[in-house]
Amino acid sequence: MKLWIFISFSIYQLMSFNFLNNIQIKISMIENAREFLSQINNYPISSRLEKQIANSDRALFILHDQLNLDAFPKELLDSKPLLIFVESLAYATAIPHHKQKLVYMLSAQRHFAINCYQKGFLVFNLFTESFYADALAEFLACYANIELIYMLPSEWDTRSQMSTLANIFGNRIKALPNQFFIADAEKFKPKIKKGYRLETFYRELRKQTSYLMQDGKPIGGNWNYDKENRKALPKRIVIPEIPETKPDPITQEVIGLVQKYLPNTFGKLDKFIYAVTRDRALELAQLFIETRLSSFGAYEDTIKLGEPFLFHSVLSIYLNNGLLLPQELCEMAIAAYEKNLAPLNSVEGFIRQILGWREYVRIYYEAKMPEARNSNYFEFTNDLPQLYWDAQTDLLCLKDAITNVINYGYSHHIQRLMVLSNFSNLTNTNPIQLNHWFWLAYVDAYEWVELPNVLGMSTFADGGILASKPYVAGGNYINKMSDCCSQCKYDVTQKTGEAACPFNYLYWNFVNEHRKSFIDSGRVSLMVSAYDKKPEDEKLSISQSAIQFIRNLK
Ligand code: FAD
Ligand code: SF4
Secondary structure, three states, X not given: OOEEEEOOOOHHHHHOOOOOOOOOXXXXXXXXXXXXXXXXXXXXXXXXXXXXXXXXXXXXXXXXXXXOHHHOOHHHHHOOOEEEEEEEHHHHHOOOOOHHHHHHHHHHHHHHHHHHHHOOOOEEEEEEOOOHHHHHHHHHHHOOOOEEEEEXXXXXXXXXXXXXHHHHHHHHEEEEOOOXXXXXXXXXXXXXXXXXXXXXXXXHHHHHHOOOEEOOEEOOOXXXXXXXXXXXXXXXXXXXXXXXXXXXXXXXXXXXXXXXXXXXXXXXXXXXXXXXXXXXXXHHXXXXXXXXXXXXXXXXXOEOOOOOXXXXXXXXXXXXXXXXXXXXXXXXXXXXXXXXXXXXXHHHHHHHHHHHHHHHHHHHHHHHOXXXXXXXXXXXXXXXXXXXXXXXXXXXXXXXXXXXXXXXXXXXXXXXXXXXXXXXXXXXXXXXXXXXXXXXXXXOOOHHHHHHHHHHHHOOOOOOOOOOOOOOOOHHHHHHHEOOHHHOOOEOOOXXXXXXXXXXXXXXXXXXXXXXXXXXXXXXXXXXXHHHOOOHHHHHHHHHHHHHHXXXXX
């Protein structure tokens, strides 16, 4: 293992990144770094800084997805611990993450570290080819006087590695509870194991936080407004443009490094639009509240060709690495409701996603790991089709969703669910492969959030712990909620045969083949009886069309 200790924002630290094989890359001057460079010029380690480290007795390790000092105890920060950041090549390349995810993770961490330095902290950036804990082990071995504090990581593997480190260094290492979520995982974990569903959990959290509550009752009289939130998109609706954030020199530097040294990871990097600082993320949150939130609820289940973002917030990226905190987003949405800037159905819908789903899937992850990784209830063995990697398909709804992912490392929820997961289910694709794809393909993907969504919510791979039924839908439903079908090569009105929309026959084939999982949930056994009522020749045609289509998929 190689470890470099680059001292507090020296020119080499900001401008070089030992990406592969210890290649030192020197890049031209970075504007934002000038301030630091004028104050510190310590590469290699100057005796003054070495002394400062040696004199420190406490260091706080901050992970790439914990970039918010508000989540750390005030007393700890007041004692001005040494702050340690690690740039881990092994983590970055453990799976071939979307290029934009790599840029985002690294640039946001560098910006945050600089910000901490500006706030008066002594900041150390460790660079390692290995994982976080390996770098920290070497650091601790060098500085025997230092006690290391860290916040429990959200992701399983990093947490396991940190706990191994704690076993080695004993009482020199102290873990803080993870403060990036609203719900107490220990309290809710046992309930999730018993098949505790989202709605009950969400109501408990509404009561706990008092969000949208009055006198112990939900404001407006209902806990949710789902019925008002399934509107089709009017043809002439104006969709506000997504605000873009121009990459600054630090981000440009990282873009260059990823393009040069990791050209073969997933996705495109032609355009990087995301914010990398908390200040800008807060501005984007405010812009969402002012320009999109009012229509968020009504159109949250719709798809429009060439419109990757619609009225969605595109804030998961910032929530998931700590730049934004879930409480503050909920409170901003409530303030908008109180000022009549957004209707209740939208505000409640938005809060349910963050306070409900986001917190719920995190607790599911806590309760079900690590076994959850192997979930494959239907024992599907088909490989993930090639089209997920290159968008080469005539199925227009799929092509549009995957193109969005390739271009932005993002597609909105309904494309993830109704198109990408649905198609995977209907083609009997191994859900573990789909899970892997979702993990690497999205900028907002961290295992704790994508895994429950993929293996629990979307594919029923856990056998019904998170969802009550498999998520499958035919072409009719996609047609109802999108404008894709009118421009597609396939005919959504035809049920079988070469010209028919494949979602149609694949759907009925799935209902028939997995009838038990529908009948078990009672509510949807209607679909099974609808299938059973079909004429025998249609059933045969459904099955033949489905077999043929799946066989031809590469
Ligand atoms: P909005 O539609 O604006 O929703 C607001 C916020 O609610 C989001 O920012 C997000 O933080 C939260 N949220 C909404 N739905 C969920 C959910 N089901 N689970 C957790 N949080 C939710 N979300 C991720 O953050 N990372 C993932 O890797 C991820 N993978 C997914 C995979 C599949 C198959 C599916 C069906 C969903 C996945 N989601 C994931 C959930 C959801 O699709 C995204 O959070 C959302 O699309 C992010 O875009 P947005 O910020 O514009 O969300
Ligand atoms: Fe998708 Fe079928 Fe519609 Fe084409 S016709 S866009 S494949 S649902």
